[in-house]
Amino acid sequence: MQDLYREHILDHYENPRHHGTLEHADFTHEESNPLCGDRIRIDVKLGSEGDRYRIAEAAFTGDGCIISQAAASMLLEDVMGKSVDEVEQLEPQHVLDLVGAPLTAARVKCALLGLKVLKTGIKLWKLQRS
Amino acid sequence: MTNDERRATGDGRLGAYEVLRPTLDTSRIRADFPILAEQVNGRSVVFLDSAASSQKPVQVLQAMDDVYRHAYANVHRGVYTFSEAATERYEQARVKIARFIGAPAAENIVFTRNATEALNLLAYSYGRHFLQPGDEILITELEHHANFVPWQVLAQERGLRLKFIPISPEGRLALDKLDELLTPRTRLLSFAHVSNVLGAITDPRPIIQRAHAIGARVIVDGSQSVPHMPVNVVELDCDFLVFSGHKMLGPTGIGVLYGKRDLLDAMPPFLTGGDMISAVGFDGPRWNDVPLKFEAGTPAFVEAIGLGAAVDYLSALDMSAVRAHERELTAYALERMSEVPGAKIIGPTDPDVRGGVVTFTLDRVHPHDLASLLDREGVAIRAGHHCAQPLHIRLGLSATARASFYIYTEPHEVDALIEAIYKARHALKR
Numbered sequence A: 001m002q003d004l005y006r007e008h009i010l011d012h013y014e015n016p017r018h019h020g021t022l023e024h025a026d027f028t029h030e031e032s033n034p035l036c037g038d039r040i041r042i043d044v045k046l047g048s049e050g051d052r053y054r055i056a057e058a059a060f061t062g063d064g065c066i067i068s069q070a071a072a073s074m075l076l077e078d079v080m081g082k083s084v085d086e087v088e089q090l091e092p093q094h095v096l097d098l099v100g101a102p103l104t105a106a107r108v109k110c111a112l113l114g115l116k117v118l119k120t121g122i123k124l125w126k127l128q129r130s
Numbered sequence B: 001m002t003n004d005e006r007r008a009t010g011d012g013r014l015g016a017y018e019v020l021r022p023t024l025d026t027s028r029i030r031a032d033f034p035i036l037a038e039q040v041n042g043r044s045v046v047f048l049d050s051a052a053s054s055q056k057p058v059q060v061l062q063a064m065d066d067v068y069r070h071a072y073a074n075v076h077r078g079v080y081t082f083s084e085a086a087t088e089r090y091e092q093a094r095v096k097i098a099r100f101i102g103a104p105a106a107e108n109i110v111f112t113r114n115a116t117e118a119l120n121l122l123a124y125s126y127g128r129h130f131l132q133p134g135d136e137i138l139i140t141e142l143e144h145h146a147n148f149v150p151w152q153v154l155a156q157e158r159g160l161r162l163k164f165i166p167i168s169p170e171g172r173l174a175l176d177k178l179d180e181l182l183t184p185r186t187r188l189l190s191f192a193h194v195s196n197v198l199g200a201i202t203d204p205r206p207i208i209q210r211a212h213a214i215g216a217r218v219i220v221d222g223s224q225s226v227p228h229m230p231v232n233v234v235e236l237d238c239d240f241l242v243f244s245g246h247k248m249l250g251p252t253g254i255g256v257l258y259g260k261r262d263l264l265d266a267m268p269p270f271l272t273g274g275d276m277i278s279a280v281g282f283d284g285p286r287w288n289d290v291p292l293k294f295e296a297g298t299p300a301f302v303e304a305i306g307l308g309a310a311v312d313y314l315s316a317l318d319m320s321a322v323r324a325h326e327r328e329l330t331a332y333a334l335e336r337m338s339e340v341p342g343a344k345i346i347g348p349t350d351p352d353v354r355g356g357v358v359t360f361t362l363d364r365v366h367p368h369d370l371a372s373l374l375d376r377e378g379v380a381i382r383a384g385h386h387c388a389q390p391l392h393i394r395l396g397l398s399a400t401a402r403a404s405f406y407i408y409t410e411p412h413e414v415d416a417l418i419e420a421i422y423k424a425r426h427a428l429k430r
Ligand SMILES: Cc1ncc(COP(=O)(O)O)c(C=O)c1O
Pocket: B051, B052, B114, B115, B116, B117, B144, B146, B147, B192, B194, B195, B196, B221, B223, B224, B244, B387
């Protein structure tokens, strides 16, 4: 019973990293998983060096199952300082590796909600700028 | 009331009647369900999700297998032996189903894919033909999306008003509001006989009488009642009844629309094509008679035959005994759940008015996490909004956990559920 909810997942759930909202965010995006009602909102502040934009700060809020919330916490920890282009290229497997627990197909969607929110947020931000 | 009268009412309130009946011999029943011998994560499966779809007995599997092996050919069009044999079995299944719900004749039974398609058929055929802008449709806050979305779409398209019977604090329909909700413009009322989330059993008769008194037509969504208790359409006097075969031991892909004959006759077809016409010329088609008018294309006749076998199986058990068995299990589960700290039952806690559906939340444990952890113990429950999002909005919950029972469920499986909940709490350090 333990393997799915190992210590580090429970830890991210109990003590989420980068939890909250940001004032003056460059973009904010929120989505929920229509099947289970998991919801995640991510605020992002960008830093730029010329044309390259990086994730300078990010914060999430949400509610839902342990997997969805813990995975969002792990994701934000992981993407800090990465360029937006790099984040856009992140494979779902990357997040599943961060989570590191065996997930059934139905639960994979929970784990990937944060990544979906972040990627869509970046896409919409790019669209708005162009 | 005599016992037979009680049995005919289909409101699930059996009162003293149930003690007269033996409940089900579950060990004999379980021997008919090969899947219940399967292991999940190294344990015998504890299947508590029959409200979503039931398991199937060998009798149903064999009835279908037998058609494919010995009597398979397309129905209604052939004059050779196989086709006639298949047609006869298909039409026999219709007769069995008509008898099962007390319908006056086999012609009252239209085969659909499932309850959802039956409701869509009604929205398209009855709704688009008989309802005028400004008319009102009354449904309830607890409906499954299948009995919600088709009416929302119809209302938008036709300029109708969609109104809702609210939920009472104890998780039943607030029928004290019915009189103010029914107006001279109410043309159609559609509601679930048993809620798939709250488990609440609603006695349809007083509602139907009041709706008829103002000239409105009534659809009963029997998806969670027909599989679990006696339902008699003549006693209820409903205009339409819909249900799905897969929730009552039958295969997927087959459902039923019961309708009063004069209404079915007056309604235009839903889908058009083969089988549903009596003649096609270059100037246009002539519709076939009811029920074939509503069965365009090659029907799921093997599945219908499977459903016929399912109905035979349930009839042999006696639907009153099925209800008594589930009532007992529900009472036991409600009692055991009340011992679990932080567990909250959603819906009525009186087993007399609750079907075999026990929906709950667990303090500080998300239903999805709970369902995943229970699966590790071989216990299958459902977590989510159970296709009743508007109800969850009303309840202020994004998701709930649901255990549901059927003829093969045994009390020790309720114990396994409770034990697994304690283990899950422990694993999550809650
Ligand atoms: C009350 C109710 N109505 C309608 C349905 C829809 O059934 P189906 O998906 O088989 O069409 C269900 C199934 O969950 C149900 O519980």
